[in-house]
Amino acid sequence: MKSMRDFIEVAEKEGELKRISAEVDWNLELSHIAKLNEEAHGPALLFENVKDYDTPVITSTCTTAQKLALILGRPKETPLPEILRAWVDMGHNPIPPEWVDKKDAPCKQNIIKGDDIDLYRFPVPHFFPLDGGRYIGTAHFILTKDPETGWVNLGTYRSQLLGRNKIGTQFIKGKHADQMLKKYQAMGKPMPCASIIGCDPLLFILGAARVSAGISEYDVYGSIRGEACQVVQGETVDLPIPAHAEIVLEGECDPEKFMEEGPFGEYTGYYSGVGTDPRNYMEIKCVTHRDNPIMYSTTVGRAVTDTHMVMALSYGATLWQQLADEMHIPGIKSVYCPPEGSGRFLAIISMKTMYPGHADQVLTAAVSTEMGAYGLKTVIVVDEDIDSWDIPRVMYALSFRFQPNRSQVIKRGRSTPLDPSLPIDAREITGRLLLDATIPYEWKQKPIQIELDPEVRKRVESRWKELGL
Ligand SMILES: Cc1cc2nc3c(=O)[nH]c(=O)nc-3n(C[C@H](O)[C@H](O)[C@H](O)COP(=O)(O)O)c2cc1C
Ligand SMILES: [Mn+2]
Structure with a gap:
């Protein structure tokens, strides 16, 4: 893929692009169609008949994982x-x-x-x-x-x-x-x-x-x-x-x-x-x-649009690379920065803890990378048995493994002037929250996880029909 025209060809073939031939006004109408289409997880839109103009406008090229996959040459x-x-x-x-x-x-x-x-x-x-x-x-x-x-x-x-x-x-x-x-x-x-x-x-x-x-x-x-x-x-x-x-x-x-x-x-x-x-x-x-x-063109605006998906992809990948490849921190399993947080305010990192203080190192490192130093407000680390993108399991870890006393508030860091949680005239500096939801590596006695008895499990599974389930 070399050009926008190559993308249009691929996306159209894959059913991920729609041409709109009806006349659409560049003044609000075009963006509102794109926005509502994006909220419904729709395809890329090629507006071929923009009021007063001959030039077409393409929007919504990156608003779903399917389209991002096509851009990166992967199956949709x-x-x-x-x-x-x-x-x-x-x-x-x-x-x-x-x-x-x-x-x-x-x-x-x-x-x-x-x-x-x-x-x-x-x-x-x-x-x-x-x-x-x-x-x-x-x-x-x-x-x-x-x-x-x-x-x-x-x-x-x-x-x-x-x-x-x-x-x-x-x-x-x-x-x-x-x-x-x-x-x-x-x-x-x-x-x-x-x-x-x-x-x-x-x-x-x-x-x-x-x-x-x-x-x-x-x-x-x-x-x-x-x-x-x-x-x-x-x-x-x-x-x-x-x-x-x-x-x-x-x-x-x-x-x-x-x-x-x-x-x-x-x-x-x-x-x-x-x-x-x-x-x-x-x-x-x-x-x-x-x-x-x-x-x-892209609508920007409220989540989830191109901006959120693009940042979830590139900010997440960049944070991962900066921790694992640039800082050489071992044990990083995956990084996920949810699109709903536009990939930049909240990061979840899954890791294999390998020594005392390892989770703390990852937390503080994350907010010191090129990606994290700018506006990243909340970092959560979970153990390797939980995928960073598996939000229900992350909630589980935040409930049963997390301890406030093993977490930290950082008072000052570089912020984005667009963060609406800060007063309009004081947006250069933000606080940060580092949440450790791992089981401490150094604990001699770790909580014992419940596993089903494998024999009994097999037996009851073979009786599933008999049980009417
Ligand atoms: C649609 C869109 C609009 C953006 N607008 C701005 C902007 O107006 N100013 C800005 O500093 N960053 C903006 N960003 C974020 C920057 O692109 C991002 O921080 C990027 O890292 C900047 O490039 P740099 O790291 O080479 O400076 C925007 C991102 C997107 C996706
Ligand atoms: Mn740059």
Whole structure:
């Protein structure tokens, strides 16, 4: 799979994509259809007839495990925890992107510069009633490059349509594009950027993934796909653009310039903030697009949407990799970050305890990883006999193995400004809860679990019919 068109072909063949030919309004109607379809665990939707526009819009590409499985080249019945494990297993062989000629890059089929640029020519949806405007960048990612090391980052940061050639940026403090922007600021220069709208959905998933600083999401893409991402030189920016992208917005972000942005119906189920905020923005210098481009979009909003599934997959897999592969902590059996918590506020880790304090080590390590250090509020560890995704069994462990005295409250850690459980003006720091629901390794006398007598069990099972059961 190289492009959005490849995904459409696969998903349609598998019955996981529906074309909508009836006219649909980009103003609220499109998002509401997508949202209600997502709440019913429906297929990806390709809106072919958007009011006032010729360009189609695709939504809901990642909202179920079935579609995530197809994106990762697995059978569509593969359950989410198995997809997560596959991600972890495939993540060991980084492959850098491969440069191709402009003539081999469909994203260069149309090139628009200067005054001819008009972003209102794209069918940009207005999602929720109290949104500050239309959002052109939802299922997109922004490409940036570190001016010191050349590290290329892919980050999904929402973009409001702010003018014919302007889109908002919301690089939350500490995000990789924010770290880079601060370096350009110190150099007194604007930061070259490109917004990629419409691509292999795995690139979007990676844009939202919490890959460690200094590592390019392109290399992780190569590892998971098993082949390099094909890229082409930008027209006006020195950035590697995915050759098969549908729509590319090239431009720059001046760290000293701001426009009003927001609010937006966020993945927490609440609007971000209470009004607009001054934020940096991108001034677009060049638009390139394929012939008959496809606009890629996602509703965000309340769970469960693309954002929740994408984060449950990539944040869960990343936390697992960071604990097991980067920190080399033994005994990690599985990690699950439920989509209902958008894969980022709550993590459940199943582990084989191997020495005293091992569970405590995993708990404190989890909130110190790249993934966990940012906004992870609750971590639960359970013994290896319980699967991390088996919520009834996790509830069992929280009832019969958990002890508050073996658990910890951490008073301070990095938060997300979108966490609605914190007051609107104090969202930079969060508390954390580390819940140990394992049986302590060092106990000499462990509780004796009830097992049925195997002989008697066999005997009564053979009498099942006779018993009328
Ligand atoms: C649809 C969607 C919208 C997002 N919007 C933002 C945003 O506006 N600002 C932000 O900092 N993170 C946003 N995120 C989360 C980031 O994509 C995520 O933290 C990612 O790790 C950022 O890339 P980085 O780690 O390379 O900085 C969004 C994620 C999704 C799926
Ligand atoms: Mn990154």
